Amino acid sequence: MVEKDRTEFCAFHFRNETDGKCSLCGLTLCNLDQQYNTAADRICQLCYNISRARKIIKYFQFGLWGVAIAIFIIIWQVMGAINFFAMIPLLLVLVFPYITRPLIMKLYFRELEPRESVLPTIRYFEASGNQDHYKLFMKMIGKISEEEMNEIKPKLFDYLVPALAFNYAKLPEDWDTELVEKLKMSKDEFVGILLSDYRKTLIQTSVHNPQENFSKFLIYLSESAQDEHLLEEYINEITSKDVISSTDEELNTIYNKLLEELYLYEEKFNEICDELKLTKQKDLIAQLLKRYEPPPVPKNQIEAVLTIDQLKEKRRKENEQPPIILSNPNEEEQTETEEE
Ligand SMILES: [Zn+2]
Numbered sequence: 001m002v003e004k005d006r007t008e009f010c011a012f013h014f015r016n017e018t019d020g021k022c023s024l025c026g027l028t029l030c031n032l033d034q035q036y037n038t039a040a041d042r043i044c045q046l047c048y049n050i051s052r053a054r055k056i057i058k059y060f061q062f063g064l065w066g067v068a069i070a071i072f073i074i075i076w077q078v079m080g081a082i083n084f085f086a087m088i089p090l091l092l093v094l095v096f097p098y099i100t101r102p103l104i105m106k107l108y109f110r111e112l113e114p115r116e117s118v119l120p121t122i123r124y125f126e127a128s129g130n131q132d133h134y135k136l137f138m139k140m141i142g143k144i145s146e147e148e149m150n151e152i153k154p155k156l157f158d159y160l161v162p163a164l165a166f167n168y169a170k171l172p173e174d175w176d177t178e179l180v181e182k183l184k185m186s187k188d189e190f191v192g193i194l195l196s197d198y199r200k201t202l203i204q205t206s207v208h209n210p211q212e213n214f215s216k217f218l219i220y221l222s223e224s225a226q227d228e229h230l231l232e233e234y235i236n237e238i239t240s241k242d243v244i245s246s247t248d249e250e251l252n253t254i255y256n257k258l259l260e261e262l263y264l265y266e267e268k269f270n271e272i273c274d275e276l277k278l279t280k281q282k283d284l285i286a287q288l289l290k291r292y293e294p295p296p297v298p299k300n301q302i303e304a305v306l307t308i309d310q311l312k313e314k315r316r317k318e319n320e321q322p323p324i325i326l327s328n329p330n331e332e333e334q335t336e337t338e339e340e
């Protein structure tokens with residue numbers, strides 16, 4: 001069913017082969033996309049619209065500030081004092097961005113049909129995890145005809161699957177019910193496509209390049225399709241030679257996110273191993289967790305502003321040299337709870 005890799009067709013005109021990328025956002029373009037920025041770099045219609053809209057909004061805001069300040073001064077002079085009425089124009093300036101939001105959206109999607117905006121908006125969501133981008137995608141997909149939907153669907157999945165998997169934690173409640181309704185397919189069909197066409201990619205990515213809550217996404221898929229083998233394959237990949245034989249440093253850098261998932265959902269992983277009788281794998285996961293260095297927890301306000309790397313470095317130094325000052329009982333309590 002996967003006809004083409006998403007790097008091969010235009011993100012705006014899905015029927016066309018791509019002949020380049022937007023130099024700002026990286027979306028694929030075709031010969032219909034001929035917008036350039038002032039530096040003569042080829043950009044997509046969306047990036048072109050956004051930079052143009054930002055300029056318009058900026059000028060408009062400057063103008064609005066000018067008018068607001070002028071009215072403020074007039075009211076002040078006429079009334080002889082600064083009162084509530086003088087503040088109204090200033091309030092208008094503050095609520096301006098909210099009132100004009102629909103208009104700004106129109107500027108952003110100027111000269112773009114909904115079918116041309118579907119793939120770009122879901123790609124935006126994939127990169128940003130911003131729920132507004134997801135809402136926008138849902139809006140766009142609701143506007144395209146059934147015929148267009150059937151045509152775009154196979155290509156859409158190439159964009160949709162990573163966007164969902166990488167941002168599973170950010171999806172709204174009942175996202176699947178709403179999505180399959182818009183896609184005009186059943187939930188079984190939807191999950192079926194993910195588990196057949198994207199199975200290998202999902203398992204590989206979930207282990208070798210995971211994001212927060214990727215494991216939950218796989219658990220969701222496996223439960224929805226009642227496909228236990230998926231979790232078995234996932235756990236086999238986690239405990240594969242590639243992961244197990246990596247050094248402690250590699251493990252804590254390359255597989256950092258994977259270890260974090262194992263650490264956070266240790267009980268769930270153990271449960272799955274028990275259910276599927278994966279005794280060996282359960283032991284291997286326990287071994288992996290022993291080698292995991294969870295990010296240090298800041299102990300005070302000063303440490304709270306440090307980055308995780310700075311904090312790790314600090315702890316390393318602290319461990320090298322014994323503390324000069326005898327630790328106070330509070331601190332001892334903290335270390336105990338940490339070890340638990
Ligand atoms: Zn672009």
Ligand SMILES: [Zn+2]
Pocket residue numbers: 010011012013016028029030031032033
């Ligand atoms: Zn195009």
